Amino acid sequence: MLAPCKHILFIFASVIILTVALPVYATPNLEKQRLIFTDAKKALKKGHLRTFSRLSKKLVDYPLYGYLQYDYLKKRISKVPNKRLENFLKVYEDSPMSERMRFNWLRSLYRAGKWKTFLTYYKGSSNTKLRCYNAYALYKTNKIKKANIEAENLYLVGKSQPRACDRIFKKWAKNGGMSREHKWKRIELAMDRGNSSLAKFISSGLSKRDRQWVHRWRKMHRRPADNLLRKYLHSDNPIANKIERHGIKRLARRDAGAAADAWENVHERHEKTAPEEVKAIDQYVALQAAYQQHPRALEWLGAIAVPSDKVQLWRIRAALSQQDWWAALTWIEALPTDERHSDQWRYWRARILDIQSESLPVLKTAAKRIYTALAAKRNYHGFLAADRLGIPYQMEFESLEFSREELDKIAKIPGIARATELYFIGMVSDARREWNNTISDFDELELKQASVLAKEIGWHDRAIMTVAKASHFDDLELRFPMAHKSIVEKQAREQGIEAAWIYGVLRQESGFMADARSHAGALGLMQLMPGTGRLTARSLKFRIRSNRDILNVNKNIRLGAAYLRRMMDRNDGNSVLATASYNAGPHRVKKWIPNKDTPSDLWVETIPYNETRKYVRRVMSYTMIYNTKLGGKNSIMGSRMPVIKAREGVDS
Numbered sequence: 001m002l003a004p005c006k007h008i009l010f011i012f013a014s015v016i017i018l019t020v021a022l023p024v025y026a027t028p029n030l031e032k033q034r035l036i037f038t039d040a041k042k043a044l045k046k047g048h049l050r051t052f053s054r055l056s057k058k059l060v061d062y063p064l065y066g067y068l069q070y071d072y073l074k075k076r077i078s079k080v081p082n083k084r085l086e087n088f089l090k091v092y093e094d095s096p097m098s099e100r101m102r103f104n105w106l107r108s109l110y111r112a113g114k115w116k117t118f119l120t121y122y123k124g125s126s127n128t129k130l131r132c133y134n135a136y137a138l139y140k141t142n143k144i145k146k147a148n149i150e151a152e153n154l155y156l157v158g159k160s161q162p163r164a165c166d167r168i169f170k171k172w173a174k175n176g177g178m179s180r181e182h183k184w185k186r187i188e189l190a191m192d193r194g195n196s197s198l199a200k201f202i203s204s205g206l207s208k209r210d211r212q213w214v215h216r217w218r219k220m221h222r223r224p225a226d227n228l229l230r231k232y233l234h235s236d237n238p239i240a241n242k243i244e245r246h247g248i249k250r251l252a253r254r255d256a257g258a259a260a261d262a263w264e265n266v267h268e269r270h271e272k273t274a275p276e277e278v279k280a281i282d283q284y285v286a287l288q289a290a291y292q293q294h295p296r297a298l299e300w301l302g303a304i305a306v307p308s309d310k311v312q313l314w315r316i317r318a319a320l321s322q323q324d325w326w327a328a329l330t331w332i333e334a335l336p337t338d339e340r341h342s343d344q345w346r347y348w349r350a351r352i353l354d355i356q357s358e359s360l361p362v363l364k365t366a367a368k369r370i371y372t373a374l375a376a377k378r379n380y381h382g383f384l385a386a387d388r389l390g391i392p393y394q395m396e397f398e399s400l401e402f403s404r405e406e407l408d409k410i411a412k413i414p415g416i417a418r419a420t421e422l423y424f425i426g427m428v429s430d431a432r433r434e435w436n437n438t439i440s441d442f443d444e445l446e447l448k449q450a451s452v453l454a455k456e457i458g459w460h461d462r463a464i465m466t467v468a469k470a471s472h473f474d475d476l477e478l479r480f481p482m483a484h485k486s487i488v489e490k491q492a493r494e495q496g497i498e499a500a501w502i503y504g505v506l507r508q509e510s511g512f513m514a515d516a517r518s519h520a521g522a523l524g525l526m527q528l529m530p531g532t533g534r535l536t537a538r539s540l541k542f543r544i545r546s547n548r549d550i551l552n553v554n555k556n557i558r559l560g561a562a563y564l565r566r567m568m569d570r571n572d573g574n575s576v577l578a579t580a581s582y583n584a585g586p587h588r589v590k591k592w593i594p595n596k597d598t599p600s601d602l603w604v605e606t607i608p609y610n611e612t613r614k615y616v617r618r619v620m621s622y623t624m625i626y627n628t629k630l631g632g633k634n635s636i637m638g639s640r641m642p643v644i645k646a647r648e649g650v651d652s
Helices: 002-021 028-046 049-059 065-075 082-091 096-111 115-121 128-140 144-155 163-174 180-192 196-203 208-222 238-254 256-273 275-291 297-302 309-321 325-333 343-356 363-374 380-389 404-411 414-424 428-439 444-456 460-469 485-495 499-510 530-539 547-551 553-570 575-584 586-591 600-605 610-629
Strands: none
Touching (some): 028 049, 028 414, 049 065, 065 414, 096 128, 096 428, 115 128, 144 163, 180 196, 180 238, 208 238, 238 275, 256 275, 275 297, 297 309, 309 325, 309 600, 325 343, 343 363, 343 380, 404 444, 414 428, 428 444, 428 460, 444 460, 485 499, 499 553, 530 547, 547 553, 553 575, 600 610
């Protein structure tokens, strides 16, 4: 009889030890509450309020109890007493739920015409609709001066505003607002943003003569080369001058040389009336010339007396593009101290000294000294420098480590507890909002602890973002996870490309955010445009039924790997051009092919698009880090960066 008792005691002790060792987010009670929470949400959605009430009472101490209350109150917001809503906002003031509830409540008050109550609970907002609601409430409570100011601020933007603003614009107009001057100012803002349809809409309330000027402006926007020769521009009319300057800038985007010639002919006339705008156009045309690698770009950039930061950097790139090494070195030395000592420009200083050492051997030592210092760094320029010296890369790292007690302390912070629970039950967008809101007030140590917690639960995108916010870059296990490894390696084998490259692109594109959606509409881990995803799927002989299919992790990586292969083939196996094409599109990259053979590092440095230039650098360096993590043999970045061959039909 004694043996069974001992056995039972042993099992009991083991359970206690196991329970103590569990992280706070993985306790059996929480797992049970997750199931109840899901059932409660379903009951509420079906209108089974008794079931909802019974289940929600079991979740009072559950981190997501507030989300059940939010869902309940939102549907009944016009009937719920103000005190109850007030209390909700107070209890959850540390959560994005609070602002969302406030928005819904204020919208309900607006629709009900409860203007004084609205103004009592309106606390200011960046939401345009709420600002318009607020302005209307001010009008309705006879706070005319404040209402007019807000209406004017909402009107004077270069984009269309929500319909909710229409009522306040009518009120403002009745109170003497929306004058001809206001309309022209907004037309100018709209045209500066390229929103010519809005400019046309605004002009409908102007005189026939004014509408004619707007029509001319819109024609200039569409076809600047044709319209810069129009006789109506040869006058002192301020609108004509604005249209002409707009045309110069539009033409410069397409043909900087033609714009420079046109600008030279009228420059003096504009200098008398708008000297500051003349300086801005001088810089704009010169920069466009640099982006287009115009042979006179360096000359025009060098002539700018008070250069912007962008002009200073493009002076160097224009000189590098023309392989005018001494000019490039001169402009590097002219940079502000912090910029001059950045890894980027120290590398190019060394490269120039290295190149010039063929005629002045003494410069070789100076170049080597800079390379050696850079090679100690684990980044794009550090890897390039190491290649120049023929030495291994610096891949040492230091993992962040915290005790169970420290991590549990972070996990118990209400916002983090809500975020992790939302993540576990699949409400990832809400989870991300909670996480981001909570860590915004964290100090460096708390950020590091939170990043390790995110890694522990497999939430890689928050781990990467949070540790970056802490400016800690030495935990490579955290910053460069190996999630979806079997899928990545399988697709790498099938497409005949490196798994490290797929990982490098994935890491840069989405940071492991599986549900990522860009402003342009790109989807998923590999950030594929829907059209690209569907075309690629056809080539692989499988069907994409909806955007949800593209967001599927397996399909997204499969499609992304196939598209990388396609970009590699289109660029004759050059992974630098293929990487740039994945980001900027193959047709755009084709325009950037140089007229003579160019080293890859030089080509990357002179990519016109800032986004694509940074993208290629990061993907190439991330590829090297993943190559090391995957145990790859080919550990030299230079072998992945072959010479960019001259465009066809041009002698190299």
